[in-house]
Amino acid sequence: MKKSVDNKTAFNSLIHGHAKEGVPEAAQEILTIMTCRDVPTDPESHALLADYFLKKNEPADAKAVLDSMMEQGHVPSPALLMSVMVALFNDGRVQTASRVMKSMIDKG
Incomplete structure (x- = not known):
């Protein structure tokens, strides 16, 4: 990274590794x-990171990853959208959960 080498495969492998090892902050920084x-990012990298944040009961961070995923032009799976929406709702973030639902509707 210091030499400004932009290898998509290497970056995505680092994201997967950091997320699986329980260091989501490093994975998010690479993203x-x-x-x-x-x-170009890999939709699976975004999904893996969002899932990790959901497992850690950090729905706001999962929503941030979801937003980044959509900004990159990736369409999240309905299951991921639903998981983030439910986690936000259960966390008392009803308005944010409704925005995720709107995204689900917009994405069909």
């Missing part, structure tokens, strides 16, 4: 770097 450098 941010990729976005800033216009390196």
Whole structure:
């Protein structure tokens, strides 16, 4: 990364590794770097990271990853959208959950 090498496969592998090892902050940082450098992201990387945040009961972070995923042009699975929406609702974030529902409707 210091040499500005923008290898999509390497970045996505790092994201997967950090998420699986329980270091989502590092994975999210790499995702941010990729976005800033216009390196194409992998929808599975976003989904894996969002799932990790959901398992850690951090629905706001999962929603941020979901938003980033859609900004990159990826369409999240209905299951991921539903999981984030339910987690936000259960966390008392009803208005945010309704925005996720609107995204679900917009994406068909």
